[in-house]
Amino acid sequence: MTNHRSPSVLGTLFRYEMRMLLRDTRTILIAIVAPLIMFPAYILVVNYVDSREQQALEEETYRYAVSGSRAGWAEGVVKAAIALDESDPDTSRAPVSFEFRNPPDPMGALEAGDIHVVVEGFSAPEWDSIRAEEREAEEEAREEEASGGEAAEADTAHAEEEPSLPAVRILYRGNSDFSEAARTRLRERILEVRATQRDSVLLSSGFPVAMSEVAPVEAESVASAAKASGLFLGLALTPFLVVLMLSGGSIVAVDAICGEKERGTLETLLTTAASRTDIVRAKLLAVIVVGLAVAVINVANLLVYIVLGVLDLPPDFVVEIDPLGLLLLLALLVPVAVLVAAALLLLSGASKSYREYQVFFFPVFVAFVVPSFAAGLPGIDLHSIIAVVPLAGVAVAVKEILVGEIDLPFQAFAFVSTAGLALWLTFKTHWTLSNEKLISGSDLDQADLTGGAALFPRHVLRWFLGLWVLFFLSSLWFGQDLGLRGQVVLNLLVIFFGGSLVMVRRYRLDPVEAYGLRKAHPAAWIAVLLGAPSALLVAFGITELVNTFVFPVPEQLLENFGQELLGPELPLWQLVLFLSVMPGIFEELFFRGILLHGLRRVIRRKWLLALTVGLIFGIFHVSLFRIVPTAWLGFILTWVVLFGGSIYPAMLWHALNNAIATVPATLGWLPEDFEPEAWWALPACLVLAFALWILWRTGPWNGTKGTGERSRGEAGTTRRR
Amino acid sequence: MKTNERTVFVEDLRKTFYDESRGEVKAVDGVTFSCHPGEVFGLLGANGAGKTTTLRMLSTVLKPTGGTASVMGHDVVREPQAVRESLGFYSASTALFPRLTGQETLRFFARINHYPVERLQERVDALISRFGIQEYANARIEKLSTGMKQKVSIARTIAHDPPVLIFDEPTVGLDVLNALEMVKVIRELRAEGKTIIFSSHIMSEVEKLCDRIAIIHRGRLLALGTLASLREATEQHYLEDIFVHYVTRAEGLEAATIGVAGELEEAP
Numbered sequence: 001m002t003n004h005r006s007p008s009v010l011g012t013l014f015r016y017e018m019r020m021l022l023r024d025t026r027t028i029l030i031a032i033v034a035p036l037i038m039f040p041a042y043i044l045v046v047n048y049v050d051s052r053e054q055q056a057l058e059e060e061t062y063r064y065a066v067s068g069s070r071a072g073w074a075e076g077v078v079k080a081a082i083a084l085d086e087s088d089p090d091t092s093r094a095p096v097s098f099e100f101r102n103p104p105d106p107m108g109a110l111e112a113g114d115i116h117v118v119v120e121g122f123s124a125p126e127w128d129s130i131r132a133e134e135r136e137a138e139e140e141a142r143e144e145e146a147s148g149g150e151a152a153e154a155d156t157a158h159a160e161e162e163p164s165l166p167a168v169r170i171l172y173r174g175n176s177d178f179s180e181a182a183r184t185r186l187r188e189r190i191l192e193v194r195a196t197q198r199d200s201v202l203l204s205s206g207f208p209v210a211m212s213e214v215a216p217v218e219a220e221s222v223a224s225a226a227k228a229s230g231l232f233l234g235l236a237l238t239p240f241l242v243v244l245m246l247s248g249g250s251i252v253a254v255d256a257i258c259g260e261k262e263r264g265t266l267e268t269l270l271t272t273a274a275s276r277t278d279i280v281r282a283k284l285l286a287v288i289v290v291g292l293a294v295a296v297i298n299v300a301n302l303l304v305y306i307v308l309g310v311l312d313l314p315p316d317f318v319v320e321i322d323p324l325g326l327l328l329l330l331a332l333l334v335p336v337a338v339l340v341a342a343a344l345l346l347l348s349g350a351s352k353s354y355r356e357y358q359v360f361f362f363p364v365f366v367a368f369v370v371p372s373f374a375a376g377l378p379g380i381d382l383h384s385i386i387a388v389v390p391l392a393g394v395a396v397a398v399k400e401i402l403v404g405e406i407d408l409p410f411q412a413f414a415f416v417s418t419a420g421l422a423l424w425l426t427f428k429t430h431w432t433l434s435n436e437k438l439i440s441g442s443d444l445d446q447a448d449l450t451g452g453a454a455l456f457p458r459h460v461l462r463w464f465l466g467l468w469v470l471f472f473l474s475s476l477w478f479g480q481d482l483g484l485r486g487q488v489v490l491n492l493l494v495i496f497f498g499g500s501l502v503m504v505r506r507y508r509l510d511p512v513e514a515y516g517l518r519k520a521h522p523a524a525w526i527a528v529l530l531g532a533p534s535a536l537l538v539a540f541g542i543t544e545l546v547n548t549f550v551f552p553v554p555e556q557l558l559e560n561f562g563q564e565l566l567g568p569e570l571p572l573w574q575l576v577l578f579l580s581v582m583p584g585i586f587e588e589l590f591f592r593g594i595l596l597h598g599l600r601r602v603i604r605r606k607w608l609l610a611l612t613v614g615l616i617f618g619i620f621h622v623s624l625f626r627i628v629p630t631a632w633l634g635f636i637l638t639w640v641v642l643f644g645g646s647i648y649p650a651m652l653w654h655a656l657n658n659a660i661a662t663v664p665a666t667l668g669w670l671p672e673d674f675e676p677e678a679w680w681a682l683p684a685c686l687v688l689a690f691a692l693w694i695l696w697r698t699g700p701w702n703g704t705k706g707t708g709e710r711s712r713g714e715a716g717t718t719r720r721r
Numbered sequence: 722m723k724t725n726e727r728t729v730f731v732e733d734l735r736k737t738f739y740d741e742s743r744g745e746v747k748a749v750d751g752v753t754f755s756c757h758p759g760e761v762f763g764l765l766g767a768n769g770a771g772k773t774t775t776l777r778m779l780s781t782v783l784k785p786t787g788g789t790a791s792v793m794g795h796d797v798v799r800e801p802q803a804v805r806e807s808l809g810f811y812s813a814s815t816a817l818f819p820r821l822t823g824q825e826t827l828r829f830f831a832r833i834n835h836y837p838v839e840r841l842q843e844r845v846d847a848l849i850s851r852f853g854i855q856e857y858a859n860a861r862i863e864k865l866s867t868g869m870k871q872k873v874s875i876a877r878t879i880a881h882d883p884p885v886l887i888f889d890e891p892t893v894g895l896d897v898l899n900a901l902e903m904v905k906v907i908r909e910l911r912a913e914g915k916t917i918i919f920s921s922h923i924m925s926e927v928e929k930l931c932d933r934i935a936i937i938h939r940g941r942l943l944a945l946g947t948l949a950s951l952r953e954a955t956e957q958h959y960l961e962d963i964f965v966h967y968v969t970r971a972e973g974l975e976a977a978t979i980g981v982a983g984e985l986e987e988a989p
Contacts (some may be wrong), residue, residue: 012832016821016829020818265817267815268877271781271815272830273834275802392826473907614884694900
């Protein structure tokens, strides 16, 4: 009996995998052949409709009327503009015909569609008053929105560039293509007419040169056409391929594990002598092959239509790439293909059914497409942390190669990070094949029958997702109207506390357990006094690091944001109540209470648990720039509760943290430009570690090590020494 | 045909699942038995008793939490591939690939179970004629009837001629005639000297087919012996009564244990 992993087994598995896929004619037709036909068909139809519309627009006779106090003058301007259009030597645009109408009520005729445009002529003073009215309306709207600082500035700027010549206004119907076309054509020509008028006025009154010669500005790119096209291609290539490989690979991936699970063939396969490594490899290979095939077929399809002239390339499109660059490009795209395939296969393994795969596919799709656009970030280059971000690094490297920059060490980083993630995902796919729950079928178990508290861990994330949506929408809809205090009350009391009470009631949870309302060791309070300020300093340090190296946030944005956070001027007691005490109590009950209570049975690794609670806490702070510091705070506070066994120290810690972060700055107790130095984080780390050590030493964790918190009785007692 | 050679050996086998809501669940709790060539070993138990979990550990699909198990001398944890190479696993949940033909299915499974390539076609032809599937050997599985699929499925299980065969509730969902056919095939395989583990909750099948019977309940073996020895021990004739006898005794004991523990806890 041989115990080997023969290459022929891998080959057999792969061959049969492909054979089964190719026999699935319906899938092949819908997923591969249909887009090939639909894509050109779509373009042909669009082109046809477009040319028909163009023709109709050109053949139409546009009817216009004039009105206003200077109607006669306006009519003259329009006539000159039409004459200019008719005598234009540029024949690329066919001239269109205009017809003058004189309805008794021009506006009514315009609205009724009897005419296409109305041209109004105004004297200078009239025009001034019209503009003044418009500005007033604008300002009112702006004041309603928020702060007034900018409006005052804009006001004076307007006053200086006030026109004092007769004005022309063109009225049209934005919902009619014909009316729009008439407006566009007429406006261009009127502008030309008016420019000529202006120039002749200026020249006759002694202006020495033609206006077009005054302060000319020209811009010319020194980059070759190839480099410019390279930039365009470089930005588009990675996302384009990723999208194609995701959609193509998904055809096989969905069937590869979760389809087999659903049909019951997975267990048949797992009880054969084929090793799991071979099974995963064969499936991975199939996903890669099909993903690449779909990408290649679609690219070839695109090229065919470009050659046939159905599709137009941007003007001056040239691609130049040297052999080394091409080689590098292909080398960099290999781990991307493997990464996409590995992720899809893992998704397939982790899903219990087709339906679940479909539900999860969209977030995975977004998670891949977003970093693949990394090359489009302004100012990003490979000489940064982006090189080690999987996929994003490759996207930037691909762009740099296409614009002719070769930077081997950083391209190697991009390669390794993406390939590393791909390998890790492949490894995780292995694990899904041995995941007992997924193999041994039934979803329904005791918890579903018992309901209540047993079911809560399984539902807790759903609840938090729902409440997050509620929280997000309510701040979007009512945020402005409620003001800071209203928002705090709505979020903390209604959504957080109210939501948690609903959960407690719905799942019949024990409030003492769910909220962690247990007595704390006296030493815990000392730990809090030491820990809260030091954790805040560490947070500053981390934010500084992140801002400098990972995700540079524009200074202006941070400043604006700081203003927003501090909000309007409130008396001290209100500041403390709304920004410190209430968040301390209710956010802790919500996140370190009920969320932690539910999640601790789902995630058994404590650090992962703390990380998850921290991240969810961060996500609830909505702003992208606050995720890092708030997630850090959430992470630390989770340890405070895990170590100390009680929610109360976490409440004080949280309140202190918020008080230190907001009160002194708002009340002007600190110098204007005060900011903690980043290096303060280092000694602060030590103090923080000491504080956490005190909590650990005096808390129940130390006593129940090994058995964890699974037993309710143990978690409830506070060990004293 | 029966010999005393041990082909399957299971000792103190345990499997504990961790369920996020129920905590630890002991699906298999210290099971010990061994099987011999030319024997049909019956695993009798109610749904959820631990039969399938035990057999999945034997087939290396699941990893044991404790204890040992081996097939043809290969340990299920250390040499899972060698174990799977020496056994064929058939259950209601081991389906066939719908888009392959019967012929391809047999080739595929013989091949990935390391059946020698040079004798592959010979083996496949022999299986096709043995189970009488010539007529539809080149039709796709998805086009076949339940009975036809069942024949291909059994042929698939023994495609690589393994010495040990596991049939986990093989008659579930089959009509009477197909179920009888299954019993007939298992008898033939026994006559060929295969070791067969047969699990079921249907008393009559076990009674008819099994040389030795193990009664499993809540992850534990309550009894193990030939039908005759079980009859003698319980003074019951029908297997159904024997089964009920053991299960009631176990439940009664368990209830008693819980009662005692409860009293202890309440004591000051």
